Amino acid sequence: MSDQILKINNSIIQHGPFNDRVYLMKLSPDDFAEVPAKVEEIAETNGYSKIFSKIPSSAKNHFQETGHVEEAYVPGMYNGHEGVCFMAKFLSDEREKEQTPDDVEAVISTALSKLNSSREVELSSDEECFICSEKDVLEMATIYDLVFPSYPFPIQDPEYLLQTMQENLIYFGIRKAGKIVALASCEMDAENSNVEMTDFATLPDYRGRGYSYYLLRKMETKMREMEIITAYTIARARSYGMNTVFSRSSYSYAGTLVNNTNISGSIESMNIWYKRLDQM
Template sequence: MDSIEKIGNSIIQHGRYNDRIYLMKLDPADMPSLLDKMDSLAEKEGYSKIFTKVPGSFKDLLCARNYLCEASIPRYYGGEDAVIMSKFLDEKRSIDSLDEMHEEVIKKSLSKEKFLNPTLPFGYSIRKCEKQDIENMAEVYQETFDTYPFPIHDPNYLLKTMEDHVVYFGVFKDEKVVALSSAEIDYDHSAVEMTDFATLPEFRGKGLSSHLLMKMAEEMRSMGIRTAFTIARASSYGMNIVFAKCGYEYCGRLVNNTNIGGDIESMNIWYRKLKA
């Protein structure tokens, strides 16, 4: 898997698995020298993409350094938008060969009616996951994903993140996890990434991801979190429809961004305001 490291007080993920550098968390005091250090690292390792999530006030600086704005998340930094800026170091990686299909996914998703059914199917329950669920959770993730940008199939990783800043939610049937998701909280900015959705094949088609997403929003709102967003596979009709139906707004696409499902895929950004 790719490694997570600090440069100054900023946090990056990088490695050959995703063939990229991801600036996960920026300390503004590290700018602009951080950009030089990421360039040097990318050149040394031969990575083909750098992507960043930074306050909108840094957009001009990154544009001047050959970054493109692929998406934005309204109000992520209080009253300031987050911009997702990417630098392509290999022209081939900047080409979305499935652009037409990805556009059709968005069009179809936005045409769907809002999700208005809060009642789970009979025999199912939904709750936050706890430590005793971790082995079962890892099994679900192992069965669902051939590859994933973070080691969510590893019980030790699930435990570490659960003890830190991630709240996992599960749909249960007969005391077993059949669908999962997680809320990765950025407490500094009162924001949350809704992510790690997985449903076992035999339980798909029941709207379980929509139920998870609505439950997560309810919990995050009660914690005072203002902003929710997700990074969803651009080719997935199912997940993009889930976010559209649950009131999220489409904010842009990250081209050839993430190793998931066995290949590097483009990803869509969706956003929802949880609190004023």
């Protein structure tokens, strides 16, 4: 089960009971006046407990006036100039309250203590990093299904992987002895020159080898070649591993999205990290 993605005017939203939210994924400049009210109507009609919006900073005041709060901010997300605000409007007290604040704070503190201390990882002779293609989607879907009991998007579906591969995602993998053991993806917004580094998954028997660091480095190189300016990620707030990967790789902490995403079996808070790729 996954939530549906649809267009409202020229904007894109995702909504459904799986994440128990409406997610305004892309707000068109033409829709500033109209879409926020439509999003709220969808949330109230369906009884969702959160509205989550990724919006240009120029729209922040309008959203705040209607009860939204800023949870994270990434500067320069739009072509290196305008920033992005991640806004939330909570429609239940329970959804608004972080259940394990001490755990979340400990992860952030630990990750920040390792900022810029990059980990160099090299592959062995029977390992290779590659860009995934159509022939890989069945194996990829199996890996994602094994690693994630739940996920906010249907990455366990080969057809979804193929569709996104043909649209705006580049999937990277690591093979060991001919078998895919780790994956990640670049979800590109070429129009605004930004990319989400996402969908990191390593099979349990192959963790601890630094594959995520290696993949991230290769992904950044590819995105620089494509002249993408800003990279960001939305990482599980209680994951020491992924938050540390991005902090070590010189990403800056941008904020925490409280009780935001259905991942690995329950709705969890997520941390946002970002990095300018045009500044070495």
